[in-house]
Amino acid sequence: MTAENTLREEPKPVLSINKWKFITWLFIITIVMLFASQTSAYLVRRAEGNWTEFEMPQIFYWSTLVLFLSSVMVFLSVRAARSDEFKKLRAFISGAFVLGTAFLIMQYIGWQQLQETGIYLKGNPSGSFLYILTGLHAFHLISGLVVLVFALAASFKMNIHSKKMIQLEVCSTYWHFLDILWIYLFVFLLYFR
Amino acid sequence: MSTAAAAHVEHGHEEHHDLGFIRSYIFSEDHKVIAKQYLISGIIWAVIGGLMSLVFRLQLGFPDMDMSWLKPFLGQWINESGKLDANFYLALVTMHGTIMVFFVLTAGLSGTFSNFLIPLQIGARDMASGFMNMLSYWFFFISSVIMFWSIFIETGPAGGGWVIYPPLSALAEANPGSGTGMTLWLVSMALFIVSSLLGGINYVTTVINLRTKGMTFDKMPLTIWAFTFTAILGILSFPVLLSAALLLIFDRSFGTSFFLSDIYINGHALPNQGGSPILFQHLFWFLGHPEVYIVILPALGLTSEIIATNSRKPIFGYKAMIFSMAGIMFLAFIVWAHHMFMTGMNPFLGSVFMLLTLIIAVPSAVKAFNYITTLWRGNIIFTPAMLFAIGLVSFFVSGGLTGIILGNSALDIQLHDTYFVVAHFHLVMGSAAFFGMIGGVYHWFPKMFGKMMNKTLGYVHFWFTFIGVYLVFFPMHYIGIAGFPRRYYQWSGFETFNTYADLNAFISVAAILTFSAQLIFIFNFIYSIFWGKKATANPWKSTTLEWTTPVNPGHGNWPGEIPTVYRWPYDYSKPGAKEDFIPQDVPYSATPESNLPEENEMISEEKEIENIEYNHNIPD
Ligand code: HEM
Ligand SMILES: [Cu+2]
Numbered sequence: 001m002t003a004e005n006t007l008r009e010e011p012k013p014v015l016s017i018n019k020w021k022f023i024t025w026l027f028i029i030t031i032v033m034l035f036a037s038q039t040s041a042y043l044v045r046r047a048e049g050n051w052t053e054f055e056m057p058q059i060f061y062w063s064t065l066v067l068f069l070s071s072v073m074v075f076l077s078v079r080a081a082r083s084d085e086f087k088k089l090r091a092f093i094s095g096a097f098v099l100g101t102a103f104l105i106m107q108y109i110g111w112q113q114l115q116e117t118g119i120y121l122k123g124n125p126s127g128s129f130l131y132i133l134t135g136l137h138a139f140h141l142i143s144g145l146v147v148l149v150f151a152l153a154a155s156f157k158m159n160i161h162s163k164k165m166i167q168l169e170v171c172s173t174y175w176h177f178l179d180i181l182w183i184y185l186f187v188f189l190l191y192f193r
Numbered sequence: 194m195s196t197a198a199a200a201h202v203e204h205g206h207e208e209h210h211d212l213g214f215i216r217s218y219i220f221s222e223d224h225k226v227i228a229k230q231y232l233i234s235g236i237i238w239a240v241i242g243g244l245m246s247l248v249f250r251l252q253l254g255f256p257d258m259d260m261s262w263l264k265p266f267l268g269q270w271i272n273e274s275g276k277l278d279a280n281f282y283l284a285l286v287t288m289h290g291t292i293m294v295f296f297v298l299t300a301g302l303s304g305t306f307s308n309f310l311i312p313l314q315i316g317a318r319d320m321a322s323g324f325m326n327m328l329s330y331w332f333f334f335i336s337s338v339i340m341f342w343s344i345f346i347e348t349g350p351a352g353g354g355w356v357i358y359p360p361l362s363a364l365a366e367a368n369p370g371s372g373t374g375m376t377l378w379l380v381s382m383a384l385f386i387v388s389s390l391l392g393g394i395n396y397v398t399t400v401i402n403l404r405t406k407g408m409t410f411d412k413m414p415l416t417i418w419a420f421t422f423t424a425i426l427g428i429l430s431f432p433v434l435l436s437a438a439l440l441l442i443f444d445r446s447f448g449t450s451f452f453l454s455d456i457y458i459n460g461h462a463l464p465n466q467g468g469s470p471i472l473f474q475h476l477f478w479f480l481g482h483p484e485v486y487i488v489i490l491p492a493l494g495l496t497s498e499i500i501a502t503n504s505r506k507p508i509f510g511y512k513a514m515i516f517s518m519a520g521i522m523f524l525a526f527i528v529w530a531h532h533m534f535m536t537g538m539n540p541f542l543g544s545v546f547m548l549l550t551l552i553i554a555v556p557s558a559v560k561a562f563n564y565i566t567t568l569w570r571g572n573i574i575f576t577p578a579m580l581f582a583i584g585l586v587s588f589f590v591s592g593g594l595t596g597i598i599l600g601n602s603a604l605d606i607q608l609h610d611t612y613f614v615v616a617h618f619h620l621v622m623g624s625a626a627f628f629g630m631i632g633g634v635y636h637w638f639p640k641m642f643g644k645m646m647n648k649t650l651g652y653v654h655f656w657f658t659f660i661g662v663y664l665v666f667f668p669m670h671y672i673g674i675a676g677f678p679r680r681y682y683q684w685s686g687f688e689t690f691n692t693y694a695d696l697n698a699f700i701s702v703a704a705i706l707t708f709s710a711q712l713i714f715i716f717n718f719i720y721s722i723f724w725g726k727k728a729t730a731n732p733w734k735s736t737t738l739e740w741t742t743p744v745n746p747g748h749g750n751w752p753g754e755i756p757t758v759y760r761w762p763y764d765y766s767k768p769g770a771k772e773d774f775i776p777q778d779v780p781y782s783a784t785p786e787s788n789l790p791e792e793n794e795m796i797s798e799e800k801e802i803e804n805i806e807y808n809h810n811i812p813d
Contacts, residue, residue, distance in 0.1 A: 019322070030394070030431070033428075037476060045451070
């Protein structure tokens, strides 16, 4: 909030949902549309034949677990913030951040494993799609990490506590969404390879 | 700035200090300033896009003309013998389409009027997030700069048509414009999409969350409904264009084959295998069709307001208007393949899409019918805005009719990619949306700049433009039916088309005259900002909330409390009322002489509405 903003009377909300939460949900809808279009393009292209099947790298199973655990961390951090346990709050957010980073590294290793099995970005579209879908998700995950860093910083400045939950709630909504998005992509890719 | 400062003093914010020029006019977070930024950018782009069309109209109308005199502007694109470079012709057509569809009629139209009118008409101090709103404009600005820059590069701007179909757009070897020009196009559009999404998310959030007391959904002006539907369309469809652009970028720069397969260039096979160019068309038109409604819906919303106000009658079928817009919005997502009848699509699928396409004619016709019945027996006041609104209805009907013809997959075999399509969409989309935008400027100019535009110039502008548009686009139907394909540099190589030489020349002359008439508008616009007659707070005797603000609404829009809303926005010429309009913030208890029985019953609810206390525990 800049200085001028606090000077003027804020617009009054009508609904009981906070505007930032609403904006987050709309933002999530745009990401859903992005991935929906990618995966439907995938299906349309796959239906046309000439499709090289690929093996899912083993490490993706583990990275799925890691991302899930980071989601649990975020969930716990919200609980900690609600009961004003600040040490826990910071620990859980940091934990989520570390696990999120670990996930990214594992995805990268997964890509290397893919290349060892002869699946490259160039080549049959099945492989290209695999890289694009995982890459696009990783890109969004990086944005999620940035959001986590901001939340962490806010928690150190004591800007997150039981009476001031919006930032953390927005952050957790986004992070859970990224988790669910990955699980969707993972199952999708397993099923339609 | 002084007005904004004044508003603050009235608020009792003594600690206020001036924001300075940069924060109040350039990186402003005020929705009114951002709206004006969009408007001015849109007008500049419209001039550029219009001039481009004149150049290629000269080529089409007078293929033998010596264009050496254009050399100072076009440089190397005019060759020694005074001919326009053929590749540059394609680039001009592409840029014209891109600029007009996205930069003028999406950003210039939605950006201006959604920003300006949403907070003013729903009774909010500003947008949900002024910062996101500012970002939205500046993303658009950077995107504009990149697109503008691409016009001047050595190989010329993108030349694959505004629909950028691969493989033409994917292979740098295919066309000079498919090199750097196409790269810049893609970068610029990616930024444009970000800008649109930021804008759209903000509009929807504002409408849902920040309405004033009493402004229930059934009391919202149709403009607001239209802007909301437009924003939802954008939120759902722009990401899909981003998808298509992303895959195309990978095909172009990273050697993937999403859209490429079995291609030979100069006898050499490219390595790309297994891609499908049709896939691109599916992705593109999944945005592309909703996009045409993103362009027209705001214009229809503005028209509803202008027509009701200047007919001094309630809009006919308020609910029907909302439902038909909702219907159009829904159908817009399931008709995209009518642009692809000729891609070798399964004929059964073709007839499914044909059926869905033709269904769109129903809600569209409902809207046209409602406009006409609103005009019917009204006390019409022909302001320039009103004339443009009526012109919009005319174009929407005549262009919509050819849509029904094109929607038949069998007829489309003949008409696809001919000038018939060009005529169709220039009437129904191009001209109609343009008229909506211009009408909006004439109508809301007093609120934007506190001045009145010159009426006489407005009338002259209208008649030249209205007649001019029909003279330009009506003959194109004939040329199209005769089979003349679009995006052809020259037709004189085909014996059959020589009969149309005169008609083509005629169209070009009409286009030049129509464009020139726009200079009247630009003059009027600039002149009136500085030297126009001072406006009153409510010059058109209108009912909606924006007219309850001061002549120059400051920061926060209303100096005092935000007005409360008691009635719908179309109480014009109500029997028994003292005046022929009752603003939305006049309670029923103040107008016993004109209330209907059910409205008398609502008087008891007024106290409740006034006492609504928003839950201030919801932090922002
Ligand atoms: C009655 C409603 C309408 C129907 C049935 C209809 C049908 C069609 C069809 C079938 C085409 C494809 C023609 C072809 O390429 O062969 C087309 C093209 C087009 N329509 Fe419509 N249309 C309707 C209304 C509209 C409206 C309201 C707009 C815009 C506001 C619009 C904008 C366009 C544009 C821009 C194109 C050409 C795109 C291109 O290829 O560059 N149409 N229309
Ligand atoms: Cu369409």
